[in-house]
Amino acid sequence: MSTPQYAAWTWTPGAGLDGLNLAHLPLPMPGSDEVLVANTAIALNPVDWKMIDWGRDDWQLGQVPGVDGVGIVIAAGSAVNLRIGSRVAYHQALSRGGSFAEYTLLDAHALYPVPDALDDTTAASLPCPGLTAWQALDKLPACHNRDVLVTGAGGAVGYLLAQLAVQRGLRVWVTAAPKHREHLLQLGIAGVFDYRDAQWPEQLRAALGPRRLHGVFDTVSGSHAASLAPLLGYNGHLVCIQDRQESAPLPTFSTAISLHEVALNSIHAHGDALDWQVLRQAAASLMCSVADGRLQAPAKQFFDFAELPDALRRLKSGQGNGKWITRLPVPAVIA
Incomplete structure (x- = not known):
């Protein structure tokens, strides 16, 4: 029986945004403390095009970029106490396979529940900028x-x-x-x-x-x-x-x-359990504040997943107004 595959944008060393390729990769299974999320909304951030342009010492050919996404938990490891079908948002570590894909493998402690009143695209627009803003103010x-x-x-x-x-x-x-x-x-x-x-x-x-x-x-x-x-x-x-x-x-x-x-990504390498607890509480507060109207999320503009490199070029050049977001279909096993 063949291994299921999924679509993902992958990185080519030294080629910048022109080196992004839409590839099909084998679907991973989560380890004991991990979850597999089927992405339903992906948001672009300036850090995305910067890392693609600059590269990282821990990136190799085929790295999947992207830090922010929202989706449905479709598989969870044995040590994870999270219901299959849960709707979650996340900020992925730069060192791991990212959100520019149909599926993303994540550490369970890096997930944030999404309030029922908040749509996927708005929730996807919040983790990187919202938690960065919160960390900055907390200084x-x-x-x-x-x-x-x-x-x-x-x-x-x-x-x-x-x-x-x-x-x-x-x-x-x-x-x-x-x-x-x-x-x-x-x-x-x-x-x-x-x-x-x-x-x-x-x-x-x-x-x-x-x-x-x-x-x-x-x-x-x-x-x-x-x-x-x-x-x-x-x-x-x-x-x-x-x-x-x-x-x-x-x-x-x-x-x-x-x-x-301020270095939000650093929590993935240096944060302890209490740091993550505080960050998850901050994420929950941000999303609830947007859901009930106390906080206004950035404006959104949408693009097709197949046009992701072009959307990154527009973000890099300062075009548009607001967060660049793409929607993906809810997986058939959940819908």
């Missing part, structure tokens, strides 16, 4: 009525982070393209600055008056984050969501700021 000590800046609030991470910060009781300022301005203000953002205007930092200083920022959340780059450090006040926090600070951006014993890096 700040609990505080209220302080000023923070979120750069890139037109993107999924910045959009969700800005909303979470408002809900925490912070006074939130953001940078974004002008087309996002009115919508962001409706979400309770204190002010929106056009990042293409070289004078926006001065405009922010004028809006703050005598106050200084308590936190800066940067989604651009390490060098960009360093350039924003002078906006922070005493004991402020510089949170890098892209890159990290290899050296202190300000003189010693000046404003005494704290430096933070």
